[in-house]
Amino acid sequence: MQFVIVTGLSGAGKTQTIRCLEDIGYFCVDNLPPALIPKFAEICYQTAGRVDKIAIVIDIRGGKFFDDLFQSLKTLNNMGYDYQILFLEASDEVIVKRFKESRRNHPLASGGDIMKAIQDERDRLSEVKSKADHIVDTSNLTTRQLREELQRIFVIGEKFESLVITIMSFGFKYGIPLDADLVFDVRFLPNPYYVEGLKKHSGNEYNVKEYVLKWPEATEFINKVNDLLEFLIPNYIKEGKSRLVIGIGCTGGRHRSVVIANAIYESLKKNEHTVLINHRDIVQDVVEDVK
Known part of the structure; x- marks a missing residue:
């Protein structure tokens, strides 16, 4: 089974990533509370191969629940379940531009300071980024190019570099x-x-x-x-x-x-x-x- 945890910065392209993964046959769940990951993984592994490609999005939208992620990853390891972490990032300038174009607020920008919110999110995600199997910077990627990168990682099996x-x-x-x-x-x-x-x-x-x-x-x-x-x-x-x-x-x-x-x-x-x-x-x- 291919079990992928998608995470990364707000505005880095997680929504497009999930759409691309769905197109290549993944069963996708967005914003699953991290504490539920082990139970969800157990259910998927019990399908006897009927569900063999899973992708879940975990990010700071989960608020305080996000802190449960590392305990859940430890539980997955103890249960013997294989998984990969895909981390999406982009430059500060690109993230700011994307939020302006979408007219949405950054999840951590309660006071309106988006640059501080981006830095706070980078700090909060630094540990999970260090554990990532794949890091994709979407700053200069079109949707088509992002799709090609995901296919290279999860379908084609070609050599993939984080750079x-x-x-x-x-x-x-x-x-x-x-x-x-x-x-x-x-x-x-x-x-x-x-x-x-x-x-x-x-x-x-x-x-x-x-x-x-x-x-x-x-x-x-x-x-x-x-x-x-x-x-x-x-x-x-x-x-x-x-x-x-x-x-x-x-x-x-x-x-x-x-x-x-x-x-x-x-x-x-x-x-x-x-x-x-x-x-x-x-x-x-x-x-x-x-x-």
């Missing part, structure tokens, strides 16, 4: 991504923008890709960045980092940065890292030309 890597191409003239942890500048490469027939195309197209990658320094740069990342990634995971945003920038974010970002993305994906791709400014120059 989610986002490769983001961008244009320096539109600003460096505020959430970038690492930034690489590829403006040293010849610019397809000034090549006849390539200006209006993007780095996702073969002719631009072929032009950028024909330069020996482009291949050498990609290899050196990949070597650096393969050194850094396991150390970031060891340190407990859950999200890594790598910015690849050129002038406009449409040609060189897109090609290089795609190449690095494919390399990391080939090495079975959990990686996403985002071309932030790929349409900006087109919009400006139209204007």
Whole structure:
């Protein structure tokens, strides 16, 4: 039986997670009082396989009942029941934005101070986070990407890392991504923008890709960045980092940065890292030309 305890920060995507798990065959229960977990698990295990995928959401909405969680986990261990903990988190900025968009109040923001409520919740959840089998940062994930991550963990069986890597191409003239942890500048490469027939195309197209990658320094740069990342990634995971945003920038974010970002993305994906791709400014120059 697959028994999953879903928890994490308010606004980090637990509702979407439950919907995704239901879609892949899980029987889901939201906001179950933690003290009832052992009895619920016992009932599920007695179904003789008729209910073999269970997911329950436990979070601070339970108020004082949330403190029963650790005793219930200890009881599950003593009963010999296997379970996994999935912890969802997101950056403070993203959580604030999501609560503003939903017009809902944070469960701990009784005085209206949402930033304090988020920090209080992080403190309160720190122990259960340390026990989590899987940590997913949803800050930069769409619903589709979240679904893919859950399928990777619970269905496909591919290697899963707690570190989610986002490769983001961008244009320096539109600003460096505020959430970038690492930034690489590829403006040293010849610019397809000034090549006849390539200006209006993007780095996702073969002719631009072929032009950028024909330069020996482009291949050498990609290899050196990949070597650096393969050194850094396991150390970031060891340190407990859950999200890594790598910015690849050129002038406009449409040609060189897109090609290089795609190449690095494919390399990391080939090495079975959990990686996403985002071309932030790929349409900006087109919009400006139209204007």
